[in-house]
Amino acid sequence: MSASPLPDDWATAPSGARLYDFLCGGKNHLRAERTLGKELLERARWLSRAAKINRAHGALIAQHFVRQGLRLILDLGCGYPSLSNALRNVHEAAASISAGVTVVHVDHDPVVAAHARALLTGPKGHTRAVCADVRKLDQALVPELDPTRPWGVLLHDVLPWIPNDLEAHNLLADLRARLPPGSAISITHLTADMHPGDVEALAAIYEEAGLPVRPRTRDQIRELLDPWPLAEPGLVPTNRWFDDRLLSQIQDERSAAYAAVAWHPSEPR
Numbered sequence: 001m002s003a004s005p006l007p008d009d010w011a012t013a014p015s016g017a018r019l020y021d022f023l024c025g026g027k028n029h030l031r032a033e034r035t036l037g038k039e040l041l042e043r044a045r046w047l048s049r050a051a052k053i054n055r056a057h058g059a060l061i062a063q064h065f066v067r068q069g070l071r072l073i074l075d076l077g078c079g080y081p082s083l084s085n086a087l088r089n090v091h092e093a094a095a096s097i098s099a100g101v102t103v104v105h106v107d108h109d110p111v112v113a114a115h116a117r118a119l120l121t122g123p124k125g126h127t128r129a130v131c132a133d134v135r136k137l138d139q140a141l142v143p144e145l146d147p148t149r150p151w152g153v154l155l156h157d158v159l160p161w162i163p164n165d166l167e168a169h170n171l172l173a174d175l176r177a178r179l180p181p182g183s184a185i186s187i188t189h190l191t192a193d194m195h196p197g198d199v200e201a202l203a204a205i206y207e208e209a210g211l212p213v214r215p216r217t218r219d220q221i222r223e224l225l226d227p228w229p230l231a232e233p234g235l236v237p238t239n240r241w242f243d244d245r246l247l248s249q250i251q252d253e254r255s256a257a258y259a260a261v262a263w264h265p266s267e268p269r
């Protein structure tokens with residue numbers, strides 16, 4: 001893992017990773033995130049549930065990818081490892097299906113990457129944590145990611161934190177250009193489609209706190225995944241992607257996000 005210096009205000013300026021951990025009920029947050037998190041929850045009480053739905057979806061997708069035969073998983077913008085049994089980490093979920101899966105966790109926050117490395121469990125040779133900005137994929141692609149075998153990539157609740165549309169499109173285009181045949185990209189993405197007033201108000205609070213976030217519409221999110229075909233059920237509220245599980249019983253509004261899986265066109269699903 002490359003060592004990145006911490007910014008001088010790392011403990012006083014709110015961090016997106018620590019805020020998400022706060023919303024998920026974790027312990028990796030400081031006063032700045034607790035203050036901001038409480039302000040956000042006062043405006044939209046559903047936000048904590050939405051964060052937990054997103055986190056739970058990551059574990060389910062990891063298992064789904066492994067069941068589909070993928071053995072290399074790239075978790076871009078991984079966030080702090082969860083210590084809760086209820087919210088399993090991607091590498092733990094993958095390992096619950098097959099012991100032979102390699103998971104590479106990537107985050108641009110050096111503290112997240114350090115935590116990910118320290119808290120990795122299971123066979124050490126099968127997990128790796130990298131500190132890198134996903135917009136510079138060269139820095140994230142470690143030798144464990146064999147270019148001759150298909151990868152399953154998770155980009156869960158990361159694209160809203162890349163508010164510049166051109167950068168977001170370039171990241172997806174770069175990924176598609178590099179992924180071996182048989183690979184898949186899973187995304188989740190915040191949207192205002194379900195709670196227009198609330199999400200606009202939340203975005204203004206985030207912006208004010210120095211954390212610009214970009215909710216996108218369903219059409220804008222679909223465009224990011226073009227031209228790869230989407231697996232069934234397509235681009236749907238995150239809680240609905242998996243058919244017969246607890247998440248699908250939750251109201252769509254609670255997820256406030258869409259999820260989709262796009263497969264390399266060489267491998268129609």
Ligand SMILES: C[S@@+](CC[C@H](N)C(=O)[O-])C[C@H]1O[C@@H](n2cnc3c(N)ncnc32)[C@H](O)[C@@H]1O
Binds near residue numbers: 077158
């Ligand atoms: C909302 S959290 C999502 C965490 C995890 N993917 C999940 O779904 O549970 C977003 C994470 O993306 C990371 N992140 C945001 N922009 C990034 C970038 N340009 N490069 C790498 N990581 C990024 C943040 O540090 C944070 O940990």
